[in-house]
Amino acid sequence: MARLFQWDWLCKFKLNNFVVNCFAVLFVSGFTVDNATAQSIEYVGSGACVDCHTEQVKAWRGSHHEMAMKHATPESVMANFSDQKLEHKGKSNRFFRKGDEYWVNIAGADQQFSDFKISYTFGVYPLQQYMVEFPDGRIQLIPFAWDSRPPEKGGQRWFHLYPDTTPVDEFYWTNTGQNWNFMCADCHSTNLKKNYDTKADSYQTTWSEINVGCEACHGPASGHIDYVTEHDGAKPALHSDGLMGFERDLTVSVKQWVAKEGHKTLQPATIKPTDQIQTCAQCHSRRTQLNETADHVKGSFLDKYRLSLITPELYYHDGQIYDEDYVYGSFLQSRMAEKGVTCTNCHEPHSAKLKIPEEAVCSQCHVSPEYTSSKHTLHSEGTEAAKCTTCHMPETTYMQIDPRRDHSWHIPRPDISKHINTPNVCTGCHEEKTDQWADKTLAKHFPNSTYRNQQHFGVAFYADSIGHKAAPDALSYTAQDSSLSDIIRASAVLRMAGNTGQNTLVALARAVKHDSELIRLGAIEGSSGYGWPERWQILSPLLTDPVLSVRTETAAALVVHWPQMNLQQKDSLNKPLQEYIEIQQFNADRGFGRTNLGNVYRAMGDVDEAVSWYQGAIGIEPYFANSYVNLADLYRSQNEEGLALEVLQQGMKAQPNDSALPYSAGLAYLRAGEMQQAKSLLKRAAEMAEGNSHYWYVYGLALEKTDVLAASKAINTAFELSGNPQHLYAQCEVLARNYQIGEVAAAFEGCTQQLGKMVPPEIVSQLKALIRG
Template sequence: MTGRKLLTLLAIISLFASSCVQKEKNQVTENEYSGSESCIQCHERFYELWAPSWHGKAMQPVNAGFIKEYQLPECNSIEIEDKIYQMIYEDSSMVMLEMEGDDLLNEYPVEYSLGGKNVFTFLTPLEKGKLQTIPLAYDVNRQQWFNYPESAVRHFGDTGEEDQALPWRDRMYAFNTACYNCHVSQVSSNYNLETDTYHTTWKEAGINCETCHGPSAEHVRVFQEAEEKEEEPEDWKILVTSNFTSEEHNSSCAVCHAKGSAITKNYVPPEPYFDHFTLATLEDPDFYPDGRDLGENYTMTGWKMNPCIQESDLHCVTCHTSSGRNRFADNPNAACTSCHDEKQGDGLVAHTMHQPDSEGSQCVNCHVPSREFVGRFIRSDHSFRPPMPEATIKFGSPNACNQCHHDKSPEWANEIVKARPNGDYQEETLYWAQLIKEAREENWDRMDEMLEIIRKNKYNEVVVTSFIRLLVNSSDEKKWESIIEALNENESPLVRAAASSALTGNFSEEAVNALITAASDEIRLVRVSAAASLAGTDENQFSPEEKKVVANATGEYLNSMVARPDDWSSHYNLGIYHQNQGNAQKAIESYETAARIYPEALMPLINSSVLYSYMGNAAKAEENLKQAVKIDPDNEAANLNLGLLLAEQGKMQEAEKALKTALEVNPKQAVAAYNLSVIVSQRSVEEAIEFASVAAKARPDEPKYAYTLAYYQLQNDQKVAAEKTLGNLLERHPIYLNAVSFLADIYMKDGRTNQAIQLYKKTLKQEGLPQAEKQALQQALNALQNSR
């Protein structure tokens, strides 16, 4: 294609081919990988099953063999990000063209494919050693090309923001950053933080035998020796997965089939999943409130909600082979009837209300329904829960009834479900899902019910964890008792880790003692979460033994943040750690590193701006915040912090604009509303009252907001309203002395001295009043009584 503008490659990612060369005995170590082809001699049948599987083909080179096998059509043109993209074949290779009108801007050689069961995505090399997912993907079922970035929108939950697709060149689409661990085997990203470059290497494309069984070179050697001696070795020098427990099987699979992040550099089966990874739960807007998948969530969270695993030894390999196949493809119901034998024969029809040979009588179609994401990607719901059409009505989540009967309404399905003998089975999920929805919206009217779920460990560990994580957004201190209790007593490491994280900023004796205990937990995720929360605690209050425990956990925590040095959030979290330690300079350095790696990230810019302001560099603080607003003009945190900073500098007009944006994004943003009330009070008391009222209603736990409202009401000759506001405030905060003095002053100016005296006497009877304030109040009371 003469004259085309070729893409310049600044770094090339190398691929190490697997080797079948036999080594001398003294050259082999127990940590050496010999590649899947070394398994053929003794395990030919297993190799033949694995090689063509989608585990074996998780990543494939795009070459003449690939093109011949799949015969994908060329793609004429798809518009993406105001450019036209085409896929063509050239010399037994695939090339993506980027066009603007009739002008060729770039051509991208396609080197690898990912997936292929339902969708093929493709990789092209970019600068700095990145393999990037291109914006054209191929739908195998529909046999058509489509816009891949549109399939990976970011969900914003109930924030009012529209779901958005990331640009295709975004770092999150880089194979080296996001995909590599689950598509190739024995991989090293070889990331250089200083230059922000990759030199990624791997042993084999696809998920090979040694991913689950560990390095096999020594295994091959000892069995070759055993063959010569005609005896079986005692130690097979390999991981034998048939000896794994249910939890070990689940952990080994979850490494790729879970939405979470790594806290270590390497995972070796069958170690516990939570020794190496976190797990997203329903605080994540990629889930509907009832736990059904809204985004790409990779099974594990739903699996943890599965009632079957709580009541049996069911695990991933019960139903799937190690190569990912369905063990029960020929008789799907056999996977369930081994436990649920009453659901066979006549019992099957009674249970399903469908004919025995119909799709409606296959267990998986109702309990493990497959669903398309953005009409392309197919995932199965592994929570094994029954269809819940009422959840569709309330939350918009999918249900199996209407996935099959798509010409019917959820209301139609719900009537049928409720007519069943056990027709109330949806109620439990609907109850806690509504509470999840309210917690996401920061509506804490039913907090007592949320805390009861945590305290009594109701439903499952995903639900409990979700509430603990969501309660981080509440300032109500009554949450602490239940969270501390969960940390001390809950059997789930997921729950304990969430509780550890939730205690950040709580320096009470009970919280600190619980966190110190958690710092020696048997599971690493709990330990590092506890260490993160203890970062701001004065270590002088620890005993020598406690210092040692906390130091060990802190070391693990710091290591967890460099497990993925190319992940901006690792450096962001490191910044938070240094900030909690009181080291502002190191915190800024970490925040700036995060922003350098991923300029689109907002929180490093926002957090660093706070520290710059604290250190007296207002100009740099303002620069970072304005950069954050430029990236996301409607971001609440960026506009709030910018508004506060500008107000401090006396730039009131700009400050008002930023604070109003924050309040528009979040109508319950009390800090923005309060500061707006102060700013606008210079020109309009009526407007100040409106903003102060918003702040007081949004944060009844913060007495200064209601106090400010009463102040402006009195300024506006609304004395009755001011008295009512102060009265309500003192009902909630009876020892808030500013309000006591303010209300007493109103009484005295009206000549209602007796009411002022009664107010002081009532306040003096309140528990928790500091001695100095009590004496001052008593003196004021005495003065009033003597003046009569």
């Protein structure tokens, strides 16, 4: 049973004329704490705020924060549990009650239908989820959610959130992707301590409040209460200290917005950094938690969280949201962030709703009448299409019914969309039209626009994704463009991974010295194209970086060269490497954490410890493919090819949907000379991965000795996917080596003609020389 702490307030006492709610009882599932422990806790609970902050508490009641998580009671449960049934894949799932308890009958980890008690609610609108607590302390979100929207919007129904998931998917409800302790708890409860036991693979998670209470944002309030009681209601003295016993300054950064010549929008008179953005970013960001001890507000955000940058998995090439980013990554791209806008300029902090009507939010600063005219919006006033948010904050729907707005406030750029296949709001509404039409329309209405046809970082990101020869230099220039936001520049540096040109080196040299911790962070992965000792020369200064994420990621990147290091270098690596190990131990409830530990110990030559961590990763998360791949590679390096294949076969059985496993197994059979098995598995990997050009390339090379034309076709698929001329060259080279066979000659001529359009003539001449040779 997990220790699930909830403060409840049963009485009040009066201290120096200040009424305070007392710490009456700490309700625990099967546990109690002594009075000394309770009195020493710095978190006092939202109940202590009610008497003095009635308006704020009133706004908070019923909000997404207050309803973030609750015990399952008639007051919190919104769904219909009156013996309701929902058919899914031909089987009936039942939602019912046993007295005051809420239950579901659904398939568990073993695919057998069982009854599970609902212990907690999760969220409120437009859907509410429900959670089951297991004896080992795990709390898991069931796959069915309640659509809490009104009936006229399609709501008041049960539905399956992830209808295509299977038991080997991360997001199957009993697996780690739906585990509250790791995935959700840090944001949905206050003063959360995960308390994961690595050896027992169990949790004893605690909180001071079950939901997002006052102190989740303001920080522990005992100092505030001490401060207020000390001043005994003397208001002038009380407000002489702006923080009044709190450590966080949650005010806006810009106190006054003023009109300035040459600007259509109001500009900040001054920008005073506050703690508001980093406070909100704790939960409103896509990130990995590193620890529970660092102060991400008063210190660096990256001391406690590893923020995800603008990667293809999360964002489109132009920075628009693709997967959920929870706002912060988008916001950092924006001009708003640059100008000192903070969350509460638009949102009321306690209700989390807009502070004023939507149509008035933007006009707080965008005061020019032209912004509201149909000449600017291109749509009739008062319509949905004429709203600022429709064009500048488009919605993407997640979890089937939950629309989220993009907070990067992009200017619509169909001129870019038509080249790099990014979405734009024009054709998002006018689905029957093309990007070319949208571009011409905007050109007609905004002939003097400074945005249209303006250079955009998205082109460099797209070029990199297709392996274009100009991509390395384009990324280097983007990384050094001071007009861009730090997160975009950091992402450009990150995407330089594998590049080694002169411009890449210059960009990296500047990145590791940059004031922005994000840019320094991006440089670590961006330098991965360099081997030893060049990478040490580039990155070693970051081993003493003041920011935890930067120095620990640097240590992880350099430890792979451990055997080549001298004693002094190893010594300088030890401290940040130990911090990196502590981060992975904190995340040892996930396969990636244990696999990362295995990687460290393997690099340092401790094979037994590495094997133990890899096997541990497989044990707790058998559907995590990387652990099998890394363990098999370790065995291969020890000349244990048989063990390597056993591990890969085990992995393919446990996780049949991951292409990396058959690919690695195919390479293993290839090394063993067992060509038939190798070709079969490499083909399977390439077809599963679909867009992975490298898999098709390797599969094509494996086919060369048995079917030249099939090999040519496979390598051509790699070229079509990547657009990389090197793949086309490889295809021509295979045909050249086998020129005398059947129909190969004609295929070679076609291949070299296509290649000749992309490379200097001497390259084609070299290929033709292979035939004569």
